[in-house]
Amino acid sequence: MLEIVHSRATSRGGLFVKLSGILLAVLLAWFYHAVQPPQPKICGSPNGPPVTSPRIKLRDGRHLAYLESGVPKEKANYKVIFIHGFDSCRYDIFPVSQELIAELGIYLLSFDRAGYGESDPDPKKMVNSTAIDIEELADQLGLGSKFHIMGCSMGGEIAWTCLKYIPHRLAGSAIVAPVSNYWWSGFSPRVSKEAFKQQILRDLWAVRVAHHAPWLVYWWNSQNFFPSSSVIAHSSSIFSAPDLKVLGRFEDRAHYVAQIRQQGEYESLHRDMIVGFGSWEFDPMDLKNPFPNNEGSIHLWHGTEDFIVPVSLSRYISQKLPWVKYHELPDAGHLFPLADGMSDAIVRKLVLGDRGV
Known part of the structure; x- marks a missing residue:
C-alpha cells in the first residue's frame, strides 16, 4: 500500500x-x-507611408528627408542646420522671424533624424551617427566648408557629438535646453544623482532601462502593466508653469504630427533613448574649444524652470567648459524658444556672437 x-x-x-x-x-x-520590436514601416516601401518631401541618399543607402527655408543658400550670409529634439521632426524648427532672416540673410535647413518622419531608420545608430549624417547632408546640398548648427532638447545633446566628430565643419553652435546623459563620467556623482532624482518616478525607470537594459526599451514603453516614459505619453506633468504658457504653440502641429512616429516608435523614440542614455565613447566635458582664435562661438542655453532636463546639468557643463558661452534664463521652462522673441535672440547670438546684442 x-x-x-x-x-x-x-x-x-x-x-x-x-x-x-x-x-x-x-x-x-x-x-x-x-x-x-515590430518591423519598421519604411517610407516609400510597399506597406509604408508615402514620401512627400525632398530626400538625399546617404552612403549607406539610407534616405534623409530635409526642409529648406529662409533665403536661398546661394545668397545666404549664414547657413544654419537645425537638429530637432525627441518625438519631433523637420517641421519642428525654431520659429525664427522672417524679419531676422531677411535682415541677416539666413538659410535654414532642418531634417528628419534617422527613423523620424520620412528619414529611413538606422539599425546601426550610434553616438556619432547623426553628426555624420549632418556632414553628408551639408555636402550633398552644397552648403560649403562651414555651417552653423542649432540643437534643441535631444537635438542639443546631439550637438555635442557634432563638436566631437565634425568640429572642422562648424562655424558656431547653439545648444538649447539639451538633454544630458546622467552617466557621463565628467559629472560629479552628487550632481548627476541629484539631477536624476528630480525626474518623476516613471521617467527614472524609463531612463534606467534605456541605460542598463536597452534590449528591454521597446517592451517597457509599450506594455500596460505600469506607466512608461511620461515624455512619450505626452503627460502634462513634465511641463512647468512657463512651459504651460507657450504649450499651445508647441501643440499646433496637427498637419504633421502623425508623420513623426509613422515608421515605428522603436525606430524613432526608442533608439533615441538607447543612444542618448547609453554608454558614450566620449564625454562632452572633455571636449576642446573648436574656436581657439574666436573665429566662432558655442552658446549653451537653459531655463531654470525646466522640468524635463534639470538646469543643474547644463550649469555644471558650462563650468567645466569655460569657452562655452552660457545663458541661463530665469523663469523659463523647456519650451522657452517658443516664447516671443527668444528664437530670434538665440539665432542672432549664434551667427553674430558678441555682436548679436
Whole structure:
C-alpha cells in the first residue's frame, strides 16, 4: 500500500515538474516575442507611408528627408542646420522671424533624424551617427566648408557629438535646453544623482532601462502593466508653469504630427533613448574649444524652470567648459524658444556672437 502511495506521489511530482517546465517555456516564448520590436514601416516601401518631401541618399543607402527655408543658400550670409529634439521632426524648427532672416540673410535647413518622419531608420545608430549624417547632408546640398548648427532638447545633446566628430565643419553652435546623459563620467556623482532624482518616478525607470537594459526599451514603453516614459505619453506633468504658457504653440502641429512616429516608435523614440542614455565613447566635458582664435562661438542655453532636463546639468557643463558661452534664463521652462522673441535672440547670438546684442 505504501509503495502505491509513494508511486502516485512521485507521478504527481513528475507531472508538476513537466507542467512547470511547459509553463516556463510558454512564458519565455511570450516574453521573447513581447520584447521584439515590430518591423519598421519604411517610407516609400510597399506597406509604408508615402514620401512627400525632398530626400538625399546617404552612403549607406539610407534616405534623409530635409526642409529648406529662409533665403536661398546661394545668397545666404549664414547657413544654419537645425537638429530637432525627441518625438519631433523637420517641421519642428525654431520659429525664427522672417524679419531676422531677411535682415541677416539666413538659410535654414532642418531634417528628419534617422527613423523620424520620412528619414529611413538606422539599425546601426550610434553616438556619432547623426553628426555624420549632418556632414553628408551639408555636402550633398552644397552648403560649403562651414555651417552653423542649432540643437534643441535631444537635438542639443546631439550637438555635442557634432563638436566631437565634425568640429572642422562648424562655424558656431547653439545648444538649447539639451538633454544630458546622467552617466557621463565628467559629472560629479552628487550632481548627476541629484539631477536624476528630480525626474518623476516613471521617467527614472524609463531612463534606467534605456541605460542598463536597452534590449528591454521597446517592451517597457509599450506594455500596460505600469506607466512608461511620461515624455512619450505626452503627460502634462513634465511641463512647468512657463512651459504651460507657450504649450499651445508647441501643440499646433496637427498637419504633421502623425508623420513623426509613422515608421515605428522603436525606430524613432526608442533608439533615441538607447543612444542618448547609453554608454558614450566620449564625454562632452572633455571636449576642446573648436574656436581657439574666436573665429566662432558655442552658446549653451537653459531655463531654470525646466522640468524635463534639470538646469543643474547644463550649469555644471558650462563650468567645466569655460569657452562655452552660457545663458541661463530665469523663469523659463523647456519650451522657452517658443516664447516671443527668444528664437530670434538665440539665432542672432549664434551667427553674430558678441555682436548679436
